[in-house]
Amino acid sequence: MHTQKSTAPENNIQQNQLIASYQASCDANNADQLATAIAWEQTVEIIPEAVRHQRVLDEFVGRVVSVTHNKGVATIKIAYNPALVCGRVSALFNLVYGNVSMYPDVRLVDLQVPAGLADEIGGPAFGIEGIRQLTQTRRQPLLATAIKPRGTPHSALADIAGQFASAGGHIIKDDQNLIETDLIDFTDRVSRCQQAIINANQSRGNHCVYFPHISGSHEEMSEQLEVCKSLDIKAVLTCPLITGMDTSKALCREYGMAHMGHPAMSGAFTHARQQGIDASVLLGTIYRLAGVDISIFPGSGGRLSLAPSITGKIRHRLQQKLGSIRPVLTCPAGGKSLQTMPELIPQFGNDAVYLVGGALLAHPGGIETATAEYLKAMNP
Amino acid sequence: MHTQKSTAPENNIQQNQLIASYQASCDANNADQLATAIAWEQTVEIIPEAVRHQRVLDEFVGRVVSVTHNKGVATIKIAYNPALVCGRVSALFNLVYGNVSMYPDVRLVDLQVPAGLADEIGGPAFGIEGIRQLTQTRRQPLLATAIKPRGTPHSALADIAGQFASAGGHIIKDDQNLIETDLIDFTDRVSRCQQAIINANQSRGNHCVYFPHISGSHEEMSEQLEVCKSLDIKAVLTCPLITGMDTSKALCREYGMAHMGHPAMSGAFTHARQQGIDASVLLGTIYRLAGVDISIFPGSGGRLSLAPSITGKIRHRLQQKLGSIRPVLTCPAGGKSLQTMPELIPQFGNDAVYLVGGALLAHPGGIETATAEYLKAMNP
Numbered sequence: 229m230h231t232q233k234s235t236a237p238e239n240n241i242q243q244n245q246l247i248a249s250y251q252a253s254c255d256a257n258n259a260d261q262l263a264t265a266i267a268w269e270q271t272v273e274i275i276p277e278a279v280r281h282q283r284v285l286d287e288f289v290g291r292v293v294s295v296t297h298n299k300g301v302a303t304i305k306i307a308y309n310p311a312l313v314c315g316r317v318s319a320l321f322n323l324v325y326g327n328v329s330m331y332p333d334v335r336l337v338d339l340q341v342p343a344g345l346a347d348e349i350g351g352p353a354f355g356i357e358g359i360r361q362l363t364q365t366r367r368q369p370l371l372a373t374a375i376k377p378r379g380t381p382h383s384a385l386a387d388i389a390g391q392f393a394s395a396g397g398h399i400i401k402d403d404q405n406l407i408e409t410d411l412i413d414f415t416d417r418v419s420r421c422q423q424a425i426i427n428a429n430q431s432r433g434n435h436c437v438y439f440p441h442i443s444g445s446h447e448e449m450s451e452q453l454e455v456c457k458s459l460d461i462k463a464v465l466t467c468p469l470i471t472g473m474d475t476s477k478a479l480c481r482e483y484g485m486a487h488m489g490h491p492a493m494s495g496a497f498t499h500a501r502q503q504g505i506d507a508s509v510l511l512g513t514i515y516r517l518a519g520v521d522i523s524i525f526p527g528s529g530g531r532l533s534l535a536p537s538i539t540g541k542i543r544h545r546l547q548q549k550l551g552s553i554r555p556v557l558t559c560p561a562g563g564k565s566l567q568t569m570p571e572l573i574p575q576f577g578n579d580a581v582y583l584v585g586g587a588l589l590a591h592p593g594g595i596e597t598a599t600a601e602y603l604k605a606m607n608p
Numbered sequence: 609m610h611t612q613k614s615t616a617p618e619n620n621i622q623q624n625q626l627i628a629s630y631q632a633s634c635d636a637n638n639a640d641q642l643a644t645a646i647a648w649e650q651t652v653e654i655i656p657e658a659v660r661h662q663r664v665l666d667e668f669v670g671r672v673v674s675v676t677h678n679k680g681v682a683t684i685k686i687a688y689n690p691a692l693v694c695g696r697v698s699a700l701f702n703l704v705y706g707n708v709s710m711y712p713d714v715r716l717v718d719l720q721v722p723a724g725l726a727d728e729i730g731g732p733a734f735g736i737e738g739i740r741q742l743t744q745t746r747r748q749p750l751l752a753t754a755i756k757p758r759g760t761p762h763s764a765l766a767d768i769a770g771q772f773a774s775a776g777g778h779i780i781k782d783d784q785n786l787i788e789t790d791l792i793d794f795t796d797r798v799s800r801c802q803q804a805i806i807n808a809n810q811s812r813g814n815h816c817v818y819f820p821h822i823s824g825s826h827e828e829m830s831e832q833l834e835v836c837k838s839l840d841i842k843a844v845l846t847c848p849l850i851t852g853m854d855t856s857k858a859l860c861r862e863y864g865m866a867h868m869g870h871p872a873m874s875g876a877f878t879h880a881r882q883q884g885i886d887a888s889v890l891l892g893t894i895y896r897l898a899g900v901d902i903s904i905f906p907g908s909g910g911r912l913s914l915a916p917s918i919t920g921k922i923r924h925r926l927q928q929k930l931g932s933i934r935p936v937l938t939c940p941a942g943g944k945s946l947q948t949m950p951e952l953i954p955q956f957g958n959d960a961v962y963l964v965g966g967a968l969l970a971h972p973g974g975i976e977t978a979t980a981e982y983l984k985a986m987n988p
Contacts, residue, residue, distance in 0.1 A: 329875030472852025495709030
């Protein structure tokens, strides 16, 4: 294995630095030049000849920390000044990948966020402990299902929610395709589901929590959140890559809602091999900084799937120490079933939400029976 | 060339249908199954056994229009019920690619939006004619530059803006990395730049228009827009893939701002070969429905670049008939220079904004001389 090392040595990396690592397809001869191009592209986006002030070079231009090259792939580490982020998760997202996304075959494979920057951006408002309080659970793994399919009468959707809650399921979320043009329709659906869950919780002494999906513009989401608040709903589901990360985070804070993050669109970033962003960076670190308390991602096995080596890294990033921001519940999902549980549970342990949709809803014995079976399989 | 055709014939496609075309790496034997999986994934996300209401099947599940297969690649056309979009561009974005982004090697290569749906979603508030009114131009191509680099004193950034406006440049935008933590700093920078442009316009009888960059959460963007409004600024730059498309669109409408769309993050969708979304669909049709009046994208030649065959399709989608929504100015960008203009101008013609950053700002003769040279090259 041939490795060419150049530029500053890695031991220059300090604890308080924001370090992004990229892998890029390029010749060994071009690796240093590409590294410099990325460092400039992402920070000042200009040619050196147009820089007139020393401060730009000293404080703003990214610094190439190391460049290594092996078999046509360069690994480039760049240190960015954390001050460039201005405390916003969307600006961090843009800084580490915004423009360089348009370079051919450059992938963000690692991101080290210093504690100070993580604290400045802020993380989940609830985190694992907050969700445990809402669901009144102590240490056991959590079972979730989804309200679906779209097009089903609201009363039937509410029945699904009520049956799952009756059987002791912990979390019930809307499918991310459940949307309405009219706030009246949203209100009708969400209030019926919430009422069914409240009724079930009261009659069985359970604490199932409902996460309706909010979507659209900030105004539409605000209106939906007002409705949720009026119904004593404590939590919502958003698609941060569609709503804008700063906006969904700010709205959840404003309305005091726990926040489940859906990975819609994430595959555009995570699933190409030579382009995009590592799944653990995006659905781990960045979603955590986007304030999600539960991060949904494709668990191994089932319809949507990532390799265990990748989902293990997502878990690590959601729960590792990161400044003083709260750890997040993992939520492996995507066509999971009773058959996939024995594989999933050792991977994610207790601080996880196991999301089972279709397999639970289509169970021949009905939803209550199915829920009981899953709960038993999860707590043997 | 072997082509296997199956399922319903393409002549079933009607004018009023929303049709998404995907290319997927798969065996010929699996193509039909994959097509059905996508149609269900994107609409109801459930297994057929869990559907209890006929209406779900009749009105909500996507319909496979055609499947062809050639050399390991399936081309799959799916018709979606336009009502699923609820008139929101972000919901359209999610419907056509949200979950299927997490399938391996499935790319959205074409999107036909029916006129009625385009009108329901709505497009740019200004469009080409509106921008021509703001810039007081008739038919000539427009020249734009960027205020940069970040870290430069505000007075020096304002000088750039003033010199460009003095020389008759049409549009000056902030770099998309120009952000501030404090609204006071944003106000200082933007007001200095706007004042320099006003002064230059008044002294030379010019009509240069400033597009400051707004970013962050909806609240932060609202505050920035309030400042812009108070300074009589008429236009802003956003990164729709970062702010959330519905939110930046709604905010620009609310404040009456012309809207330039930056392609930050778009490469994650457009640049992988087997994953993501065709550049003309994303930066053409979807950005247009996201309300941008000017769509920036990597033009051919220069630092960031797409092939002319692709940028030609972007132009087509920005300006073709699409319901009654306004056509959009193309804005090829990404390291363009005087040398690239002879290649660019025949491609994009007059209804285009030619964005030149570093090459113009670093011109040895100064910004006014450079601007004059570019204007001359564009209007020979």
